[in-house]
Ligand code: PBG
């Protein structure tokens with residue numbers, strides 16, 4: 001052995017030799033505590049509708065969703081975010097603010113009663129309830145920001161009355177966190193946290209969701225309110241604004257193509273960061289796995305771990321139930 005060479009080689013492979021040592025030095029872990037499962041609830045009875053572009057994900061009617069929620073709870077997935085598909089849509093999304101008949105309000109009351117341990121988050125936006133599919137109220141072919149804010153206020157208060165645990169505004173309206181915080185506080189719901197979709201891009205990765213939620217815009221697109229995928233300084237600005245307006249948790253969405261954005265937002269705040277592993281990210285893995293081109297389980301776990309590594313504390317993901325088996 002040439003002793004002069006000994007110190008020249010650093011040997012990182014020593015810490016990769018077997019499962020034990022790899023586990024000991026692993027930096028990031030995904031646990032069921034990190035995951036939130038999106039659940040689609042549709043009006044009507046006896047429905048478990050397949051969503052063709054999202055294998056394994058369904059639209060559930062309220063009388064059937066209990067089985068799914070029980071499966072989630074048994075797997076340790078005790079947080080859900082609800083999306084509603086109402087029986088009727090109109091220009092102002094009336095179902096979204098209907099205390100009695102609103103699909104989400106009914107769902108919250110039902111789940112609260114039958115699953116007291118479940119943590120219920122709701123998406124706060126108009127696009128699932130409007131016949132035009134935009135995220136707010138339309139004036140002259142544009143989503144009118146401040147009118148929309150008053151509707152979002154009604155929507156959160158209505159969800160709060162039904163018993164929601166947390167609200168997650170997703171419509172990218174300016175001032176939405178401030179408006180929602182004010183409405184909640186004025187109605188004695190100061191304990192309900194806001195997880196803001198603070199940094200939400202105008203992304204083609206939402207394609208399958210729009211089929212799942214039947215919420216595709218009927219004219220135009222969402223580029224006048226969602227962010228340009230090319231921008232990251234703007235993401236920091238959006239994050240700053242939502243922090244100032246009183247958000248409790250900041251979300252970055254989508255996740256996979258925006259890991260750099262997650263990392264940047266992570267550095268600029270001490271608030272918890274969530275990311276949304278969106279529908280298209282799910283569907284791409286499912287499709288490639290179905291073709292036998294990738295190992296779906298491994299790619300799923302690698303992807304979720306990458307989101308943690310980038311700095312997310314919370315991952316909203318359609319993989320939650322499936323991933324829980326391996327965590
Ligand atoms: C509604 C909303 C969308 C998603 C979550 N909330 C769709 C959109 O903005 O078009 C996307 C979720 C996904 O793709 O999984 N504003």
Ligand code: ZN
Pocket residue numbers: 125126127128134135170171
């Ligand atoms: Zn929307």
